[in-house]
Amino acid sequence: MSASPPRPSYAALFRMPHARRTFAAAMIGRLSYGVVALAMMLTTTRATGSYAVAGTVMALFGAASVFLSPARAALIDRYGPRRALIPMASLYAGLLTAFAVTAWRPGAPVPAVGALAVAAGACTPPLGPTMRAVWGEVIQDERLLQRAYSLDGVVEEILFVSGPLVVGAVVQTAPPAAAVALSALLVWSGTLAFVLSPLVAGVRPATAKAPSGGRPRQGGRPLRRALARPVVVASGVGLSLGAVDLLVMAFAERHHHGSGVVAWVLAALSLGSALGGLLNGAVDWRTAPGARLPLLAGALGLALLGAGLAQGLGALVVAVACAGFFVAPALTTSYLVADAAAPPGFRTQAGAWVNTAVNAGSSVGTAGAGLLVGRLPLGLCFAVSGAAAMAAALVCVRSARTPRPGADAGNGVAGGSRPEVTDGERLPG
Template identity: 50%
Template sequence: MSTPERAPSYAAVLRVPYAARTFLSSLAGRLSYGTVFLSLMLALTASTGSYAVAGGVIALFGLTGSLLAPVRGGLIDRIGARRALVPMAGVYAVALTALAVATWRPGAAPVWLLVVLGGFAGLCAPPIGPAMRAVWSDIVPDPALRQRAFSLDTVCEEVLLVTGPLLAGLLAAVARPALGVAVSAVLVLAGTLAFTAAPPLRSAAVRPRSARRSGGGGALPVQPVVAAAGLGVVLGALTLLLVVYADGRGRIAAVAWLEAALAVGSALGGLLYGTRTWRRPARVRLPVLTTGLALVLAVAGLAPGLWVLGGVLAVAGLLVSPALTTAYLLADETAAEEHRTRVGTWVNTAFNLGSSLGSAGAGRLAGQVPVAVCFALAAVPLLLSAGFARRRRSVTSVELVPAGR
């Protein structure tokens, strides 16, 4: 990836006018996505007594949230973040509150109502993460500082997705699972209102229309989307494969610290990655990072014991945040100003759908083939995405709407 140079500090990022306030408020809203899935699963299971119903509602919630995210991102690009995000967050919070009420007691609501509310909530989920990355691009025009900002953003978002379920579990333990759903509603509404009230989002005039990009329109950024999908597949499969691996050794409780090793490695890798300014462009760095990650995870299943596997996962984690950060950066670089949020949501959508496919595929393979083979097979989509990027670096996007529209 070439010899790196030292980049500006993270403190320099947060010293950018309004950056700290805007970023922290976006994190408050995004914490809702860390708490809501486990809270919903526990609340739905307790209310209906059926894992099948709970899983179906969660799947519908996740699918509508992921598949329609680019549509919601496009709406933000067309009418502005404040005018789009506030109604989305309001309706989403109402839907979550209704789900909390409907699951507060066992049998309090019919299954069909839970399905409708789950699908409707996913339909309106505000894409705060992509909106924040669009803001970073506006208020941090320097490429080196912007890379630092994106690295910080990715690491903090991952931390929220780890700490969110812990908060949800605590709420379920001290009160009831539905309280976690209600808290998720409060977080997303309060966070979105604070985020959209920040000076960079108060007026479209604040957003600089620099000429640092040209073309791109509303195009689908092929390379980062394919890489994100491959990354989602391998990480989605990994969650289940760690359970299979640990259970095969009679240490199912070890899954928690195995996942912690991956998370800690990812946070450290993301922070270290952001400390450097890389001479090679993002489109060159991305396949290098994904290839390295795929190779490490492909051999992880050969680890002779849990301690060795934990070390391998920590090493793999060093590449997770850098790969995802680079995918976000590449999508941002290829996006036209007026389509930036929409293009950024494609990376999220690809990752989430890939994660679902990875989990489903690992579930089909587990128990039928050796776990080491499952690890290797899970890494294949990520290797293929890296090979695709190397063969077609000249193809950076696929046009979805006419340029300039």
């Protein structure tokens, strides 16, 4: 009997040539996304003197960034990271810099501020989906790919927690617009270092993979169908998370806690997510990612139902941390299933669709929670947020049981496992 291959660890990722350099560069660029939202909000508020204008500008920036993410990812797949990301990041950084200069002082023209914000959002480089696509290209061991995606998700969580702290440090000595300029510098320098990495240089664009130099095979309806399950789960997770942020604030207000309590409860959510993500990546699961996907979403929903029963702050912190424990695993598994569904040349787009679903769901969840808080008991609002994740889990299970014409049960897509690589060729910001 042959010996089983050694169990890969997180450290094995960084023993790959150029992996540390590539991952660090991507994280520098992605730190920009943790900085930019609060920085633009503070800058717009100071420049226009209106919270309503700031909210509208940020909504437009977010919508342009989120909903155009698959289109930007398609450019990465078609032309490759080097040819697409450098002009995209340069334009994005330039527009952020123009936004910072325009809104540096109070009295900035609102139309100019809004137009620059929308234009910048439309050009946001999809660094997260591209980094995951690079992992998918260079890692052939499914267990190691799971660890790469898990680590990627945990570090991204840390970056989004760290970003507001960076903004807070900048505004102690400079106008908020300086933090926007810093965000521009981070994304441009990080993207440049990322695309110049030899690891990224080895990723061929879809045009190079097309037979006889023709156009790459289009994903079309089969790809959209295969992505339905991870996108549904990601949107359900996003809906739940977007609602939780607002519900925690409402809980603190109704129980007469200070606003500082909100940060601690949300930190517990992030800590639970980080721990869950690391554990999920370290375990060699016997079940395929597609089978785990609805279970993780359902567990998140149950934990939020428990949060609705919390009568005190301590119980809420525990329940929210338990909910967080399933967030990173659910999203990581969604990316794995999307990666398995994507044919060569469509990996970045597949990841971008999952990323878009999370962010769009979060926005809808926040808006929905805002409508419900004043009309329903808070515990019931938490239950509704949990029901969104559970409904996504049920839809995922039902779609898995519905046969699709022409589906190949052994191709790894329906079950969520990664297809075997036999010829060296092998998946949003």
